[in-house]
Amino acid sequence: MPVSDPLDPLDPLARERAHLTESRSALRAMREDVEALDIKDVTANWVNSLVLGRQIEDRIKALADLADTPLFFGRLDYLHTTQEGQRFYIGRRHVHDADGDPMVIDWRAPVSQPYYQASKKDPQDVGLRRRFGYTGGELTAYEDEHLSDPAELETTSRLLQAEIERPRVGPMRDIVATIQPEQDGIVRSDLSGTVCVQGGPGTGKTAVGLHRVAYLLYAHRERLARTGTLVIGPNRSFLHYIEQVLPALGELEVQQATVDDLVAHVEVRGTDDAATAVVKGDARMAEVLRRAVRSHVALPKEPLMVVRGSRRWRVPAYELEEMVRELLDRDIRYGAAREALPQRIAHAVLVRMEEAGEAPDDRVQNAVARNPAVKAVVKECWPLVEPAKLVLRLLGDADFLAEHAEGLLTEDEQKLLLWAKPARSAKSAKWSAADAVLIDETRDLVERTHSLGHVVLDEAQDLSPMQYRAVGRRCTTGSATILGDLAQGTTPWATESWAQALGHLGKPEAVVEELTAGFRVPREVIAYASRLLPHMSPGLAAVESVRENPGSLAVRPADDLDADVVAACVESLTHEGSVGLIAADARIAPLAEALTAAGMAYLSPGEETTAESRLTLVPASLAKGLEYDYVVLDEPAAVVDGEPDERTGLRRLYVALTRAVSGLTILHSAPIPEQLGAL
Numbered sequence: 001m002p003v004s005d006p007l008d009p010l011d012p013l014a015r016e017r018a019h020l021t022e023s024r025s026a027l028r029a030m031r032e033d034v035e036a037l038d039i040k041d042v043t044a045n046w047v048n049s050l051v052l053g054r055q056i057e058d059r060i061k062a063l064a065d066l067a068d069t070p071l072f073f074g075r076l077d078y079l080h081t082t083q084e085g086q087r088f089y090i091g092r093r094h095v096h097d098a099d100g101d102p103m104v105i106d107w108r109a110p111v112s113q114p115y116y117q118a119s120k121k122d123p124q125d126v127g128l129r130r131r132f133g134y135t136g137g138e139l140t141a142y143e144d145e146h147l148s149d150p151a152e153l154e155t156t157s158r159l160l161q162a163e164i165e166r167p168r169v170g171p172m173r174d175i176v177a178t179i180q181p182e183q184d185g186i187v188r189s190d191l192s193g194t195v196c197v198q199g200g201p202g203t204g205k206t207a208v209g210l211h212r213v214a215y216l217l218y219a220h221r222e223r224l225a226r227t228g229t230l231v232i233g234p235n236r237s238f239l240h241y242i243e244q245v246l247p248a249l250g251e252l253e254v255q256q257a258t259v260d261d262l263v264a265h266v267e268v269r270g271t272d273d274a275a276t277a278v279v280k281g282d283a284r285m286a287e288v289l290r291r292a293v294r295s296h297v298a299l300p301k302e303p304l305m306v307v308r309g310s311r312r313w314r315v316p317a318y319e320l321e322e323m324v325r326e327l328l329d330r331d332i333r334y335g336a337a338r339e340a341l342p343q344r345i346a347h348a349v350l351v352r353m354e355e356a357g358e359a360p361d362d363r364v365q366n367a368v369a370r371n372p373a374v375k376a377v378v379k380e381c382w383p384l385v386e387p388a389k390l391v392l393r394l395l396g397d398a399d400f401l402a403e404h405a406e407g408l409l410t411e412d413e414q415k416l417l418l419w420a421k422p423a424r425s426a427k428s429a430k431w432s433a434a435d436a437v438l439i440d441e442t443r444d445l446v447e448r449t450h451s452l453g454h455v456v457l458d459e460a461q462d463l464s465p466m467q468y469r470a471v472g473r474r475c476t477t478g479s480a481t482i483l484g485d486l487a488q489g490t491t492p493w494a495t496e497s498w499a500q501a502l503g504h505l506g507k508p509e510a511v512v513e514e515l516t517a518g519f520r521v522p523r524e525v526i527a528y529a530s531r532l533l534p535h536m537s538p539g540l541a542a543v544e545s546v547r548e549n550p551g552s553l554a555v556r557p558a559d560d561l562d563a564d565v566v567a568a569c570v571e572s573l574t575h576e577g578s579v580g581l582i583a584a585d586a587r588i589a590p591l592a593e594a595l596t597a598a599g600m601a602y603l604s605p606g607e608e609t610t611a612e613s614r615l616t617l618v619p620a621s622l623a624k625g626l627e628y629d630y631v632v633l634d635e636p637a638a639v640v641d642g643e644p645d646e647r648t649g650l651r652r653l654y655v656a657l658t659r660a661v662s663g664l665t666i667l668h669s670a671p672i673p674e675q676l677g678a679l
C-alpha cells in the first residue's frame with residue numbers, strides 16, 4: 001500500500017488529500033448556501049414557513065461534515081466508452097463545487113455502481129478503482145486496482161479486510177465503503193419487487209436491508225416520501241442497535257418498529273402458552289375471523305318504508321335482501337360495504353321517486369340515505385363491528401367460536417383458544433401479543449390498512465403466519481425486503497420455508513436470494529457453531545467466514561461458574577472492543593449479582609457501548625441480531641434448557657454462539673450439549 005510523501009508535490013496521496021480538503025470546503029459552501037436562505041420572502045403563510053423551515057433544518061443536518069465519517073471512500077477512473085476518461089470520487093453524499101460540477105458522487109448514483117460491481121472479469125469500463133484508508137478522519141492510505149490491466153494480479157483488498165476486522169464498539173455502522181457484489185445486487189434491486197434474503201449469522205442481512213432502504217430512497221425519493229418506509233425489527237434493543245445506520249447515510253425519515261408496535265391497538269398485559277400462541281398465530285385464524293365478521297350481516301325480513309313529506313316510499317324485503325347479498329359477494333371491506341348500503345337503499349327509493357314523476361337530485365339521495373328508517377335497516381342488517389369486541393367474544397364464547405371455527409379448527413384447538421375465565425370487556429381483558437395480531441386482522445377486515453411504499457422486515461423467520469399477514473397488509477401496494485435465517489428461528493411458530501412465509505405475506509412472487517459469506521464470526525467459531533445445523537435445520541449450508549483473523553475459541557469447564565464467568569469477562573475486557581456476556585434468561589439475575597459484587601459495571605442490550613463502558617449482559621432471548629468483539633457464553637446447556645423443546649433450544653444456542661467477532665469463551669459446569677461436542 002503506497003504511503004504519503006508530503007514533500008513530493010506529485011505524491012498521489014497528497015493530491016487526494018487536497019481533493020478531500022477542497023470537497024470539504026465545497027460541502028461547507030453548500031451548507032452555508034442553505035443556511036443563508038431567507039424564507040420570509042417566499043411564504044407569508046406560517047404553516048408553510050414552518051414546514052419549509054423544518055426541511056431546511058433537515059437539509060443543513062444532512063450536509064453536516066462529520067469529522068469521523070470520510071467524505072469519500074473510493075475513486076473510479078473510467079476508460080473511454082461511457083464516461084470518457086472521467087474520474088469520480090465516491091462517498092456518502094453528493095458534493096458539488098461553485099459551478100455545480102460534482103466533487104463527490106453519492107454511492108447510490110448509477111455511475112457509482114461499478115465501484116461495487118466491476119471486476120477483472122467484467123471491468124465495466126473502469127480503468128482504475130481506488131479505495132481510500134482513513135485513520136481518525138485523516139486520509140492515510142490508498143489501494144489501486146487496474147481492472148483492465150491483464151498483467152495485474154487479483155489480490156484481496158487490505159483496506160476491505162481491515163474494515164471487516166475493525167472492532168465493534170458503539171452502535172451498528174454502515175458498510176457503504178465495502179458492500180460486496182452479491183450484497184450490492186440486493187441493495188440495488190428494483191423498488192417494484194419484493195426480495196427475500198436467506199443468510200446465516202453475520203452474512204450482512206441487516207446491513208443489506210438498511211442500505212437497500214437508503215438506495216430506494218435515493219432512486220425513488222418522491223414516491224417513497226409520499227408513501228413512507230418502515231424497518232421492522234424483533235425488539236427495542238435491536239432497533240436501538242441499528243438506529244444510527246440510516247441517519248449516517250443521510251436518511252432521517254425512515255420509521256422503525258417491532259411487529260408488536262404495528263398492532264398495538266390494545267394494551268398487551270397477558271401471555272399465551274406456546275400451544276395456544278401457535279393456534280392464534282395460524283393462518284386458519286384469518287378465515288375464522290372473516291367468518292365471524294361476516295356473521296354480523298343479517299338478511300332483511302321486513303320491507304322498508306321511507307316517509308318524505310306526504311309521500312311514502314316502499315322498498316320490498318326481497319330487494320333489500322338482494323342489495324345485502326350483492327355487497328356480501330363483493331370483495332370489499334366490511335366497513336366499506338356498511339357505508340355503501342344506505343346509498344344503495346336510497347338509490348332504490350330515488351328510482352321509485354323518478355317513476356312517480358319526481359326529479360330528485362344528489363341532495364335528496366343523501367337525505368334519504370340518512371333517513372332514520374334507512375339507518376335502522378343498516379343497523380339491523382350490517383351492524384358496526386368493533387374488532388377488539390369481536391375477538392373478545394371469540395375467545396370467551398365457546399359456541400360463537402365453534403360456529404365460526406367449524407371445519408377449520410379441531411375441538412382441541414378451539415379449547416386452547418378459549419380463556420379459562422372470559423374477560424368482561426375489551427378494556428379489562430388481559431390481551432396477549434397474539435391477540436393483538438388477531439385484532440389487527442379484524443380491523444383490516446373492517447377497514448383497509450394503510451399500505452406503505454416499502455417495508456424491511458428483519459429476523460423474519462420468527463414471525464407467525466398471522467404476523468406475516470399483519471406485515472403484508474402494510475405493504476400491499478408497496479414492496480418489501482424480507483431478511484432472515486431459517487436456522488435462527490426460535491419461536492414455536494418459526495417458519496420452515498420462505499415460500500410459506502412469502503405466501504402469508506401476500507408476496508409469493510418474491511425472489512429468494514442467499515448470502516453465504518460471513519463477515520462477523522471467525523472461521524473456527526462458525527465451524528464449531530455449525531455442528532448444530534444438522535440437528536436443528538438440516539439442509540442449510542454453513543456460513544463461509546471471510547474473516548482473516550482466526551479468532552479464538554475456548555471451551556472451559558468451571559468449578560465456580562459465576563466466579564469463572566466474571567474472570568472470563570475481565571480477561572475479555574483486556575482486549576480492544578465490546579464484550580458481551582450471553583446467558584440463559586434464568587441466569588441473568590445471578591450473573592448480574594456476581595458482576596456487581598465484583599465491582600464491574602455492565603450495560604443492557606441496546607444501550608450504547610462506549611470506550612469506557614464495554615461490557616453488556618445479554619439474555620439469550622435478546623442476543624439475536626447483535627454482535628460483540630468478545631463473547632463470554634455462560635452454561636450452554638442452560639441456554640438449550642431454557643426453551644420449550646430441544647430444537648428451539650439448539651437454535652437459541654446457535655444464535656448465542658454466533659455473536660462473536662474476535663473471540664468466544666464458553667464456560668460450563670453442566671456437560672456441553674452433545675450435538676455440539678468437545679472442541
Ligand SMILES: Nc1ncnc2c1ncn2[C@@H]1O[C@H](COP(=O)(O)OP(=O)(O)OP(=O)(O)O)[C@@H](O)[C@H]1O
Binds near residue numbers: 178199207626627
Ligand atoms: N460488506 C461488508 N463489509 C464490511 N462489513 C460487513 C459487510 N457486510 C456485513 N458486514 C458486517 O458484518 C456484521 C454482520 O452483519 P449483519 O448484522 O448485517 O449480519 P446478519 O446477517 O444480519 O446477522 P444475524 O443473522 O446474526 O442477524 C456487521 O458488523 C456488518 O457491519
